[in-house]
């Protein structure tokens with residue numbers, strides 16, 4: 238069994254959604270929301286498929302969607318045992334910092350929401366490494382959180398380890414120019430890694446440039462095994478355990 242801890246499965250992106258979901262029969266997917274439309278789809282998928290779990294949240298690129306009404310909806314949905322986290326949330330300055338304050342405001346508010354629900358948080362951080370770290374250090378003490386699609390340095394990763402963070406590792410680790418992430422995988426203990434595809438984005442080699450799907454988690458695990466010079470089975474076994482404890486998944490290995 239494999240667990241893809243972070244993917245987006247929307248009808249808007251996949252004409253063959255049923256097919257790629259069935260490709261994961263016997264495996265687990267954690268589907269992440271980023272805006273309200275995706276959040277609704279996450280809830281639907283969780284209802285329809287026993288091997289799909291979900292996380293709900295508002296991504297920093299969509300801060301205007303974090304209204305009181307939507308926040309209350311998320312809170313209500315979180316009573317569903319298949320909703321196992323708040324995310325993806327965080328900071329994204331890739332397109333500029335004009336709405337920096339708003340981003341921080343909704344990030345912190347969703348951290349508080351997760352605390353009140355006793356759920357882990359799934360962090361998105363782009364071009365905002367240090368600031369994300371500083372906010373988490375101050376506000377996420379004692380919480381379970383993981384850096385989805387981690388893109389920071391190995392140095393920063395060591396600081397994050399002190400906070401108990403986990404690291405979502407995806408297709409980038411297989412890229413020829415994925416050195417920085419390969420270094421992180423080498424430095425961070427296997428017990429702190431989670432596997433993810435971030436489908437439909439970031440297909441691993443040998444499918445780079447094509448649409449990604451959760452089953453490709455296989456290639457991410459293979460690459461981690463190669464970097465750490467350990468058996469593939471060991472990577473799957475340990476990261477499964479990590480995912481189960483991170484998200485309190487009701488699965489017995």
Ligand SMILES: [Zn+2]
Pocket residue numbers: 243244245269325385435
């Ligand atoms: Zn994502």
